[in-house]
Amino acid sequence: MFFASDNSGPVHPRIMEALMEANQGHAMAYGADALMDEVRARIRDIFEAPEAAVYLVATGTAANALALATLAQPWQTVFCSPVAHIHEDECNAPEFYTGGAKLTLVGDTDRISAEALRAAIEAEETRGVHGPQRGPVSLTSVTERGTVYGLDELRAVTAVARDYGLPVHLDGARFANALAALDCSPAEMTWKAGIDAVSFGGTKNGCMGVEAVIFFDPAHAWEFELRRKRGAHLFSKHRYLSAQMAGYLRDGLWLDMARQANANCARLVAGLRAAGMEFLHDPQANMAFPILPLRTHRRLHEAGAAYHLWNGTLDGDDPDQPIAARLVCDWSISSDEIDCFLNLLRA
Amino acid sequence: MFFASDNSGPVHPRIMEALMEANQGHAMAYGADALMDEVRARIRDIFEAPEAAVYLVATGTAANALALATLAQPWQTVFCSPVAHIHEDECNAPEFYTGGAKLTLVGDTDRISAEALRAAIEAEETRGVHGPQRGPVSLTSVTERGTVYGLDELRAVTAVARDYGLPVHLDGARFANALAALDCSPAEMTWKAGIDAVSFGGTKNGCMGVEAVIFFDPAHAWEFELRRKRGAHLFSKHRYLSAQMAGYLRDGLWLDMARQANANCARLVAGLRAAGMEFLHDPQANMAFPILPLRTHRRLHEAGAAYHLWNGTLDGDDPDQPIAARLVCDWSISSDEIDCFLNLLRA
Amino acid sequence: MFFASDNSGPVHPRIMEALMEANQGHAMAYGADALMDEVRARIRDIFEAPEAAVYLVATGTAANALALATLAQPWQTVFCSPVAHIHEDECNAPEFYTGGAKLTLVGDTDRISAEALRAAIEAEETRGVHGPQRGPVSLTSVTERGTVYGLDELRAVTAVARDYGLPVHLDGARFANALAALDCSPAEMTWKAGIDAVSFGGTKNGCMGVEAVIFFDPAHAWEFELRRKRGAHLFSKHRYLSAQMAGYLRDGLWLDMARQANANCARLVAGLRAAGMEFLHDPQANMAFPILPLRTHRRLHEAGAAYHLWNGTLDGDDPDQPIAARLVCDWSISSDEIDCFLNLLRA
C-alpha cells in the first residue's frame, strides 16, 4: 500500500528487459547509439511531428530547466503556476540554467487560466529595459494537484501566449497519465494545442530515470545539445537512456501503465467517496488528495499504508480532526492493494 | 514643475564643487584615494559603526544587487515586497548577481509586515534540498509607494528574520528622505533596528551617480570587493565617486536636501488635501500618489507640470474620471514651484 | 576489437544483477534508499575515511563540475592541465557550475609538476581584486594521455597547493585503473597524498552511468547537496545509482575490472613494442597511444579494429606515414581480442 510517490516505485520488467538487451558489446556514445534512432523515430511518430527535435536526459528537473533555458533569455520571466514543480521543487534549477531569469507566478491554483495569464502578462508591463521581459509560459499536466488541463483550457491559455509571441513549455513529468485522462492523441495535447516544447516523462511512469525533451521546432536542436552537454546531462553510455525510453514506448507500454495507474486511482477515489471522504482537488489522473479523519489516518498508517500528509504536521489529538493526504498511484499499484486500503478505511 | 522623478534632477552645486576640488593632479585609483578615507570615516561616524565596511558604486541597482549577492547563496530566495525595486525595476539584476537566486514576494503592499514575513518564510518550507532555501530579507524605505517603515515596524520585521537566522538588507535609495521622516539617528534606523546591510543612496538626492554599500559586519568586506570588481563596478578614477559622497555628507548637506524635499512634498500634499484630493498611499516622505480628476490633470499637464500617471494609460473622456499620479519632490524643487502647481490645481 | 573508448562498452553482468535485485517494490527516493547507506559505508571503508561525505551522480562531468563548484568561488581560477577533461571536453561545464570561474592551464602536458604548479600560481599574481583569485587545483589520474601520477608526484604537487591554501580535486574518471597501476591503497592515492575531493568514476569501468563524489572534509556536504539538486543531478529513483555503485564495489569487482583492463593494455603494449612501434605517451594504465604506419592502420581498420586517430585527419598516401592512435582497453576486452589485434599488426 505504497501511495507516497510515483518516483519511488520499481521499473517495469519490460524496461529492465530492454536494458538487458541493450547490454551487448560496444555502442556509439553520447547519443549516437542506434536505439536513440529508434526512440527519435518513435516519438516523432507518436507525436505526428516528423521534424521534431528529440533528446533524452535522466531527470525531470533537467528536462524542464534545459527546455526553459533554451526558450528563455536571462532577462526574461517565465510564467508558471505558484505550485509548479519548476517553482517549488527544483531548488532554483530554472534560474540557474536560464542564467538568472525570473519566474512570475500566475493565479493561485495549479492550472493557469487564460484570464490569469493575460493579467499576469499585462501586469508584467515591461517598462522598457527596467522590468523583466516577458518570456515563455510553462504549464504542467498532470499538475502537482492531480488535475489535468482540458484541451479547451490548453488551447485558450496558449492562445494568450501566442498573442504576446511567447513560447509555451509543457512539464509532462506525468504526460502519459494526463493523456490517458484526456483520451486524445499526443499531438492534440501538444503542438495542435499550441505547445512548443514538452518534457515527456518516463521516470515516474515505470522507467528508471529518463525523460525526453521534445521541441516541435527543430531550430532549437543545436542550442539544446550544447546546453545539455554544458549542464553535464549528456550521458556517455547513452544507450541505457535510449533503451529505457525504447522499452517504454514499444507496444504502447507507456500508455498501458498510465491507464492502469489512473484506473487504480479512480477505484481508490470511488471507494473514498463512497466512504464519505471529500477531496482538496478534483482527482483526474493518478493522484488524489482526500481529507481523512485523524482516526482513519492512524488506522491506515498503522496498517502500513504509506503516503504524504499534505497540510504539514499533525498536531492535536481530536480523532475527528480532518487530515489532508496525498495518495499517488503508480503503475505498480495493484487493485488488490487498493481494495485492501479501502477495507481498512471502512473498518 | 518637474515631479516626474528624483533621478532626473540636477546635482547640488556643493557636490559639483567637491568634484572640481577633487580634480587636482593625480590620485590613487580603485578606491585607494584619500577622499575615500574621508567618506569611510564619515559614514562610520554617522552610523556610529566604527567597524563597518563601506564601499561606493555608481548606481542603486549595483548597490542592491551586489549587497544581496554578498548575503545570498544561489540556491536561496530573497524575501521582498511585490513592489520592491529589486523585483520590478532591475531587469533581473539580483538574479544575475546572485547567480540565480529567487525572489519571494511577501504580502501585497510596499511595507512588509512581521506577520506577512513569518508566513512567507514558513510557506517557503524548504523540504530538504527540493525548494529554494531561505535567504536574506530585503526591505525598502522610503518605499516605492512613498511610505516609510516606522522604527517599530522595522524592529518587528527584522526580529522575524533573526528568528530564522536570515540577514536583512535595506534598500535605501531614498535613505535620507526616510531618515528625515523618522527624525531618528541613522544607527536607530539601521543596525539598532536589526539591519545588516544598507544601500545608502546619493543619486536620487542631489548626487550625480553614487551610492554607498554599508555592511555592519566587516566580514563581508573582501567578498564584496571581489564581487564589485567582477561586476565591473569598481571605478578606476574612484576619487570622483568619493568626492560626490564627501560633498554629500559634509555639513549635513545630505539631510538638509532630504528635509527640504520632504517639506516641499508635505506642502504639496497639504495643498492637494485642501483641494479635496485623495491619495493612493499615505505620503510620508518625498513622494505622493494623489488621485486627480482628468480635467485637473489636463490643466496641469498643459501648464507644463511633469509627472507620471500611475494607472497605465488614459482612456475615456469623462472629465471627472479619476487619474492616479505619482509626484516626486527632489531637493531642487522650490516652494514657488509647489505653490504654482497648487494654484493651477485650484484654478 | 573495440578500442575506441571505455565509455562505449557494456555494463558488467554483476552490476546488471545488482540493478535487477534493486528492482523490488518501493524505495525511498532522492538518496534516502538503503542501498545508498551501503554505498556510503563501503566507500568510507575503502578510503579509510569514516567521516567522508559521499554522493552519487550519473556523469563524470557532473561529478567534476559540482565538486569544483563546491571548492571554488566564481572569482577564482582553477589550476589544471591543458589536456584536462574539465578544460577540453566539458563544453564549459566547470565555468557554468562555478558561476564563471576561470581555468588556468598549468604546464604543457598531462601531469602537473610541482614546479609548473608553483610557477602558475605565482604567475597568477592576484594584484588585489584585479586578477582572478587563486582557486582549487584539479588533477586527473589516469590522465587523458594514459599516464598515472606516482605517489611522490601527487604528494609534491599537493604540497604546493597546500603552501597557498588551495584545495585539491582529483578527477578519477579512471580512478580504479590508476589505483591498479599504483598498487597502493585508495587512501594513499587520495587524502594521504593531499587530495581533498575525488570524482570516483564508475561509468568508464563497467557501470551504466554512476560516479561518486567524495569530500574528505564533510563540511562541504550540505552545499554539495544543494548544488547537485539545483544542477538537476539528484535522481528521484536514486536506488538505481546506488545499486550500480554497490554492485561495482562488492567483492572488489571495481578493482578486478580495472586490473584486467590494465593487464590487457599491457599485453597490447608489449605486442606493439615487440612489433617495433613507438608511443606518444608512456602507457601506464588502460590506454596506449602507439604510432602506426599508415599501412598497418589500414589493415587493422579493414579488419574491424575500432579506435580513434589522435592527430586529426588522415591525409597523404605514403604507406609508411606515421599515424598516432588511441587504444583504450575497458574491462570487457578479452585477451583473445588483444591477440587477434596483434596478429593483424604483425601480418
Next chain:
Amino acid sequence: MFFASDNSGPVHPRIMEALMEANQGHAMAYGADALMDEVRARIRDIFEAPEAAVYLVATGTAANALALATLAQPWQTVFCSPVAHIHEDECNAPEFYTGGAKLTLVGDTDRISAEALRAAIEAEETRGVHGPQRGPVSLTSVTERGTVYGLDELRAVTAVARDYGLPVHLDGARFANALAALDCSPAEMTWKAGIDAVSFGGTKNGCMGVEAVIFFDPAHAWEFELRRKRGAHLFSKHRYLSAQMAGYLRDGLWLDMARQANANCARLVAGLRAAGMEFLHDPQANMAFPILPLRTHRRLHEAGAAYHLWNGTLDGDDPDQPIAARLVCDWSISSDEIDCFLNLLRA
C-alpha cells in the same frame, strides 16, 4: 612626474565644463537625454557609421564584458591575448557577464597574429558538443604592452576570424592613443578593418568615467540595452555620462589629448634611448617599458617620480641590476615634467 597610470590623472577642464553646463534643471533619465543624442550622432559621424548602435557605460571593464556577452554564447570561448585586460585584470568579469564562456589565450604576446589566431581556432577543434565552441575574437589596441596593431595586422587577423564566422571586438580603452599612433581614420581602424564592436575609451584619456560601446551592426542594440540594465550599468542621471563624452568629442579634444600624450611619451622614449636605455616592448603610443639600472631607479624614485615596476619586487642590491619599469603618459603630463625626469635620469 606621475607616470604610474593614465587612470589616475585629472579630468580635462573642458570635460568638467561640459559637466557643469549639463547641470541645469531636469533631464530625461536612463539615456533619453538630449546630450546622448549629440553623442550618438557625433560618434556615428566620427566612425562614418550612420547606423551604429552607441551606448555609454562608466567603466572599461563594463564596456568589454557587456560587449563580449552580447557577441558570445556561454558555451563558447573568446580568443584573446594572454596579456589582455579581459583576461588578466577584470577578475573574471567576462566569464561572469557571458554566463561562463571561456577565454582561449592566443600566442604569447600582446598583439595576436593571423597565424597564431588560426592555429588557436584550429586547435579549438570543437569535437561536436564536447569542447567549447568557437566564439568572438577580442583584440586590444593600444595593447597592455604599449604597442599598436598596424592596419595590415588588424586586417589580417580579422580576416581569419571572418574565415570562421567569428565576430571581432576591439578593446579600445586607449583607442585615441592607438588612432593617433596610426594616423588613420576611426573607420579605417575599425569596421573597415573588420572590427564588429568597439569599447571606445574615455576614462584613461581625460574623462571622469565614461566609455562608449559601439556595434556597427545595430541588430545587437536591444540585447545590449537589456544586458546593460541587468548588469546595473544603466545610469539614471545618464546626462552626466553623455556630458563627459560630448565634451570629450567636441572640437577633437579626444584626439588632441591622445596626440599630446603620445608626443610626450615619444619625447620620454627619445631621452631614455639617448641615455642608453633599452625597452621591453616597442613604445608605440603613450606607454614605455624601459629597463633602468637599480641606481637610476632609486634616484628617480627618491626625486618623486611615480611609476610601476614591471618585474615584480626589487630584491638584490647591485646598483647595476636592471629594473623594468612601466611609464605611462596621460594627457596631463607636461613636457616640463618629461624634461625634469630626463634630467634626473642623466644626473
